[in-house]
Amino acid sequence: MGRYVARRLLQMIPVFFGTTLLIFMMVYSLPGDPVAGLFGDKGTDPATLAKLRHEYGLDLPILQQYWNYISNILFHFDFGQQIRSGREITDVLGSAFPVTLRLALLAFTIEIVLGLALGIVAGLKAGKLADNLILVLTLLIISVPVFVLGFIVKTVFAFQLGWIAPNVSNDETWGELIAPAIVLGSLSLAYVARLTRTSMAENLRADYVRTAVAKGLPKRRVIGVHLMRNSMIPVVTFLGTDIGALMGGAVVTEGIFNVKGVGGLIYESIIRREGLTVVGVVTVLVVVYLIASLLVDLLYAVMDPRIRYA
Amino acid sequence: MRGAKSAKWVAGAIVVALAATACGGGDKGDAAKGEVDPNGIYSIEVGEPEKLLQPADTMESNGSIVLSGLFSQLVDYDADGKLTMVNAESVESKDSKLWTVKLKPGWTFHDGTTVNAQSYVKAWNWAANIDNKQGNASWFADIKGFEALHPAAEGAKPTGTELEGLKVVDDNTFTIELANAVPYFAYKLGYEVFSPLPESFYKDPAAAGEKPVGNGPYKFKSWEHKKQIELTRFDDYKGENKAKNGGVVLKNYSTVETAYEDLKSGNVDVLRTIGPKDLPVYRNDLGDRAVDQAYSAIQTLAIAFYADQWKTPKPVDPKVIQGLSMAIDRDTITKTVLQGTREPATGWVAKGVLGYTPNATGDVTKYDPAKAKALIAEGGGVPNNEISIQFNSDGGHKEWVEAVCNSITQATAVKCTGDAKPDFQADLQARKSKQVKSIYRSGWVLDYPVNANFISDLFRTGAGGNQGGFSSPELDAKIAAADTAATLDESVKAYQAVEKDLVNYMPSIPLWYYKVNAGYSEKVQNVKYAQDGDPIIEGVEVKK
Numbered sequence: 082m083g084r085y086v087a088r089r090l091l092q093m094i095p096v097f098f099g100t101t102l103l104i105f106m107m108v109y110s111l112p113g114d115p116v117a118g119l120f121g122d123k124g125t126d127p128a129t130l131a132k133l134r135h136e137y138g139l140d141l142p143i144l145q146q147y148w149n150y151i152s153n154i155l156f157h158f159d160f161g162q163q164i165r166s167g168r169e170i171t172d173v174l175g176s177a178f179p180v181t182l183r184l185a186l187l188a189f190t191i192e193i194v195l196g197l198a199l200g201i202v203a204g205l206k207a208g209k210l211a212d213n214l215i216l217v218l219t220l221l222i223i224s225v226p227v228f229v230l231g232f233i234v235k236t237v238f239a240f241q242l243g244w245i246a247p248n249v250s251n252d253e254t255w256g257e258l259i260a261p262a263i264v265l266g267s268l269s270l271a272y273v274a275r276l277t278r279t280s281m282a283e284n285l286r287a288d289y290v291r292t293a294v295a296k297g298l299p300k301r302r303v304i305g306v307h308l309m310r311n312s313m314i315p316v317v318t319f320l321g322t323d324i325g326a327l328m329g330g331a332v333v334t335e336g337i338f339n340v341k342g343v344g345g346l347i348y349e350s351i352i353r354r355e356g357l358t359v360v361g362v363v364t365v366l367v368v369v370y371l372i373a374s375l376l377v378d379l380l381y382a383v384m385d386p387r388i389r390y391a
Numbered sequence: 392m393r394g395a396k397s398a399k400w401v402a403g404a405i406v407v408a409l410a411a412t413a414c415g416g417g418d419k420g421d422a423a424k425g426e427v428d429p430n431g432i433y434s435i436e437v438g439e440p441e442k443l444l445q446p447a448d449t450m451e452s453n454g455s456i457v458l459s460g461l462f463s464q465l466v467d468y469d470a471d472g473k474l475t476m477v478n479a480e481s482v483e484s485k486d487s488k489l490w491t492v493k494l495k496p497g498w499t500f501h502d503g504t505t506v507n508a509q510s511y512v513k514a515w516n517w518a519a520n521i522d523n524k525q526g527n528a529s530w531f532a533d534i535k536g537f538e539a540l541h542p543a544a545e546g547a548k549p550t551g552t553e554l555e556g557l558k559v560v561d562d563n564t565f566t567i568e569l570a571n572a573v574p575y576f577a578y579k580l581g582y583e584v585f586s587p588l589p590e591s592f593y594k595d596p597a598a599a600g601e602k603p604v605g606n607g608p609y610k611f612k613s614w615e616h617k618k619q620i621e622l623t624r625f626d627d628y629k630g631e632n633k634a635k636n637g638g639v640v641l642k643n644y645s646t647v648e649t650a651y652e653d654l655k656s657g658n659v660d661v662l663r664t665i666g667p668k669d670l671p672v673y674r675n676d677l678g679d680r681a682v683d684q685a686y687s688a689i690q691t692l693a694i695a696f697y698a699d700q701w702k703t704p705k706p707v708d709p710k711v712i713q714g715l716s717m718a719i720d721r722d723t724i725t726k727t728v729l730q731g732t733r734e735p736a737t738g739w740v741a742k743g744v745l746g747y748t749p750n751a752t753g754d755v756t757k758y759d760p761a762k763a764k765a766l767i768a769e770g771g772g773v774p775n776n777e778i779s780i781q782f783n784s785d786g787g788h789k790e791w792v793e794a795v796c797n798s799i800t801q802a803t804a805v806k807c808t809g810d811a812k813p814d815f816q817a818d819l820q821a822r823k824s825k826q827v828k829s830i831y832r833s834g835w836v837l838d839y840p841v842n843a844n845f846i847s848d849l850f851r852t853g854a855g856g857n858q859g860g861f862s863s864p865e866l867d868a869k870i871a872a873a874d875t876a877a878t879l880d881e882s883v884k885a886y887q888a889v890e891k892d893l894v895n896y897m898p899s900i901p902l903w904y905y906k907v908n909a910g911y912s913e914k915v916q917n918v919k920y921a922q923d924g925d926p927i928i929e930g931v932e933v934k935k
Contacts, residue, residue: 111816111817112812112813112817112820114816114820114823115816117819120526126528126529126541126543127543127545128521128541128542128544128545129525129528131545132522132524132546133524136524165441166439166440166441166442166616167442167443167597167600168616172616176616176617177617235652239652239656246658247649247652247653247656248644248649248652248653251615251618251642335645336649338649339645339646339649340645341617341618341643341645345617345645346617352814352816353441353816354816
């Protein structure tokens, strides 16, 4: 087990460098100059532009820029400065990530609780009315685009019923985040429900379940321990990658509900050609993905003893 | 996607219906109208400023609206474009070259230090110095000795630290000597780049940009990045434009639509603009709190004269461009596609500017398909019989560009396509590297309310706003003559003549003037919008 973890951690290094380099190159290959963009329609003189470009090292070859950037992160935990505002990118990330983390956590909780519950019910009652109802519901959620869902939630709950404020205020209280969290988590919720349902329905007919029932174990134990544990493997795989997706994929939801989180930050940074900020956010997200997938892999061994790591 | 769209419309209809009823209920409770709380605090929708709040480095509107509260300049203008004195007692010149500025005594910065002649001179010297990389440094180029502080060549070092033309006479007097006569120089002084700076600024300019200390009607309270900026009234302010409220919170919204929702639910008080989605309904929603007012900005189609199409085999005949201009049905497009948010232009100088002349273009901006066709034929036709209009697709321009194209094609059979760039950055890049293939959309908001700003800064050979490569020695000579006119009046008149003359060159096709389409909540009154389209924040009154 220890060796497996060590190997996985070592594998993270090339993945980390590979992804950050790719993102770095992609952002820098976008047309548009971040420094020239500072001056809008009216422009400024070339001398000032050259001076600014030099200050931010934008006149260096791209690989050297990448190396300067990554070495600063690794050795000094310095993500650099935003070109426009001059703010430290660590500050920018520090103000955006906690909000998104809370939003993602809420969405994740909703997704697990509701998704699993629906999936279990559907799986146990496969083919019955409850299963069909849940099928229709989840298919409906999957097929509606996020922005439409967000708009409907706002219209109904904020404008029609007046239960919630239409937008998240600057305090980002938990209460305000519930509506965006539901919108953000709903798609994954539907997937979790579908995955759980299929996996449960399939395992219900497995030998070990029949054995457990034959042994006379109480129904709660058969379902709760034997059936659930084995059926969770594909679900946990999905949940693991979804943590990263929730953190990074909130662009639309955060926009709709005016949440000042990572999603908006990525969007704005790309529009403003803030290469360093984009790479900074992505670097953090890559780390989140890597850790989440490691945890998922370790959980496999816990859930199914047949999967062992040497 | 079709399903998604219609769902959106259904939901939109519900919003409209709701807003209409909400509005009907609100109108009755207006009994307390007129009672004003002088210490009331209100909020405005403003985006996160792009840069540090340094007066000489801020040029986009999110930053400049904050600075307009924090800093007062020597002069300002009224709605007709007339000069008014703010921090200056007088700004005078006999020859338009040597200007004497007298300050009103007794003004202080927010930290208590005095505003004197030195505060201005030192600030301008600092801002003009290329080592400080201030984006608006070129505004000081009129002043004698600018090249020494701001050499034009890339990588060159400044050879001085002080502008030769700036001299402190006494505590409240200084003189500005210009390199050449500029009759309207006093007007430029109202721009934020000419703000004074307190002594504390120079110790750490970056920190001062995070927590600016100014001399304006408001002092800085706090800046929560990407969330809000708070300003409170500066009680010792000596200017006429004292804040009529206790302070203002500049709130950040991710989209104009979310801001509009918050306006309706009372979470924000003043908007600067209404999104396209809400434009059809906002007059109904807000009643007399809906703002629909002209401001001094114009949208044009600029010709990329360097493009092969217009250059080879021979330079394009202006008649062809006149023809294209007359093929555009401005009235219909502004009414339908743009939903009345623009007003057809009849000249190159926007309204509210000194020297604005109605109908400066004569009939070139009138829709006349027959004449358009005739003019294009007379001028030798559009090369390849095809044009394209470059625009940035992130700015809501696609619809009107298509409409303009349709109008041209229908009237003249010239093929016209939109050339979309993914965003404003890419659009600018193409303009700067001279890769525009045919025509590009362009716009201009006033810097100072004199017609020179809409002519000299756009059409002079090599001017900053002249990105289409238009060049005409005759016109340059006329502009130079207008710039050296003895008095402001003569200069303005000379520029009016130049504007009339532009018809013979057609450096761009004027399309329409911008309007402010905005609104405010029931909590505030006396919300006015300045010529640059921004609300005048110190004039807003908060109701009890």
